[in-house]
Amino acid sequence: MAMWGGRFQEASLEEFRAFNDSLCFDYQLAQQDIAASRAWAIGLAAAGIITADEATALDGALAELALEVEANPELPLQTQEEDIHSWVEAKLGEKIGATAKKLHTGRSRNDLVATDLRLWTRLNAQSVQQALLGAIGALLKFAESHQGLVMPGFTHLQRAQPVLVSHWALAYIEMFRRDLSRLEDALKRLDVCPLGSGALAGTGVAIDRHALATRLGFAQAAANSLDAVSDRDYVVELSAAASLCLTHLSRLSEDVIFFCSGEAGFFKLGDAISSGSSLMPQKKNPDVFELLRGKTGRVLGHLVAILHVLKGLPLAYNKDMQEDKQGFFDLMATWQQCLLVLATVLPHLSVNADRCRKAAELGFSNATDLADYLVGKGIAFRDAHELSGELVLKASAQQIPLEALTLAELQQVCPLIAEDVFAALTIEAGLAKRSAFGGTCPTQVLAAVSATRQWFDDRN
Numbered sequence: 486m487a488m489w490g491g492r493f494q495e496a497s498l499e500e501f502r503a504f505n506d507s508l509c510f511d512y513q514l515a516q517q518d519i520a521a522s523r524a525w526a527i528g529l530a531a532a533g534i535i536t537a538d539e540a541t542a543l544d545g546a547l548a549e550l551a552l553e554v555e556a557n558p559e560l561p562l563q564t565q566e567e568d569i570h571s572w573v574e575a576k577l578g579e580k581i582g583a584t585a586k587k588l589h590t591g592r593s594r595n596d597l598v599a600t601d602l603r604l605w606t607r608l609n610a611q612s613v614q615q616a617l618l619g620a621i622g623a624l625l626k627f628a629e630s631h632q633g634l635v636m637p638g639f640t641h642l643q644r645a646q647p648v649l650v651s652h653w654a655l656a657y658i659e660m661f662r663r664d665l666s667r668l669e670d671a672l673k674r675l676d677v678c679p680l681g682s683g684a685l686a687g688t689g690v691a692i693d694r695h696a697l698a699t700r701l702g703f704a705q706a707a708a709n710s711l712d713a714v715s716d717r718d719y720v721v722e723l724s725a726a727a728s729l730c731l732t733h734l735s736r737l738s739e740d741v742i743f744f745c746s747g748e749a750g751f752f753k754l755g756d757a758i759s760s761g762s763s764l765m766p767q768k769k770n771p772d773v774f775e776l777l778r779g780k781t782g783r784v785l786g787h788l789v790a791i792l793h794v795l796k797g798l799p800l801a802y803n804k805d806m807q808e809d810k811q812g813f814f815d816l817m818a819t820w821q822q823c824l825l826v827l828a829t830v831l832p833h834l835s836v837n838a839d840r841c842r843k844a845a846e847l848g849f850s851n852a853t854d855l856a857d858y859l860v861g862k863g864i865a866f867r868d869a870h871e872l873s874g875e876l877v878l879k880a881s882a883q884q885i886p887l888e889a890l891t892l893a894e895l896q897q898v899c900p901l902i903a904e905d906v907f908a909a910l911t912i913e914a915g916l917a918k919r920s921a922f923g924g925t926c927p928t929q930v931l932a933a934v935s936a937t938r939q940w941f942d943d944r945n
Contacts, residue, residue, distance in 0.1 A: 508571075514598075574586075591683070599682075600678060603678070607702075617664060617824055618944060624657055625937055634649065634836055637751075644848030646850050651934055653740075667729070677698075685714055711800050723813075727787075727816050752835065755835065760772040784819055852887065857909075858906055858909040863901070
């Protein structure tokens, strides 16, 4: 049943119906449409548009319908209705007859779908919020479980300087905390009720829109009806927040994939989160992290799609905006699923402490420590950098680490170098020198883990 047939004399082409109708995906808004309709019925009664008995009948039928949908979320798909709004109205007609026709007084599908989608988004964004906290909690446990373990840090995918494994995990926690703040900021701007804006110019009935917003749990009513029915900023904001969060998740996955490789061997995948090869018996593949990395592209695509839908639209509502849902529904589900998967698999990831340490000792990763040592002897850093580079060349020619050079060899390049240089070139000394706030010094990392734990526990 269409909600607009009076002006038409001919039936719609079947091909047009199939292209135009949205019930096949907006059925997911059933509970939100019912909630908005219940609030609207109360508002109509308060405005004297319908009687108290009619409002009671509508509310009772809608409550009954909500229970039916809860028992079978795909119930709307058993009909040929155009969209979720016409399905709800048709079901009400079956339950209470002609009174159901009064429900749509003063409202439009434009403000109704805008309200439904905001309600759905708020609910699902809160679920993502909890999943994000779960992912942060799993990373925090990983950091706490591997306190003091050293690994190579990389720039340009080349060994750079040693860092602590916990420091690595805390880096991604910082990213996810920013993602959480973006999500929570978007939820604040989402907290506006469009219902009562009509098709574009506002409702024609004297309904209290502020009371309506409160009834639906919104902080306020939308201030402009034209904007209210056409605003999808929150879809874009959350799509952008999801894209950046998944980008962080993809970077973490890329790290883990490399760290688990035979060439690195820093981390090890547990059997419970690994897969094998149908041909090569020796393989143990990081499929879960590859899928996390791969799904990022899908989410990025949904962000680009909604921006393209909106970029050329005049005010107010346009049918193009029906394209706001399918990609967004998938994006929100994928976002939540990926975070839940990360929290599930991290406990099955172990660290090969010996392999990590040996790798951290390679690649002349203490060359900066040598330069810092020379600075301590009164040499300007730029000159110290040059001298340290010369000693790297000398050690590289012999295929030995810097600390394996003899004191005499070191003094050939810089006579100021003394016996105490060897203590300065140890991993422990290098880590300890990175003691400024935010550095990888063990005491700084321990404090950072403790502060993050306090923040996390306060949030939960």
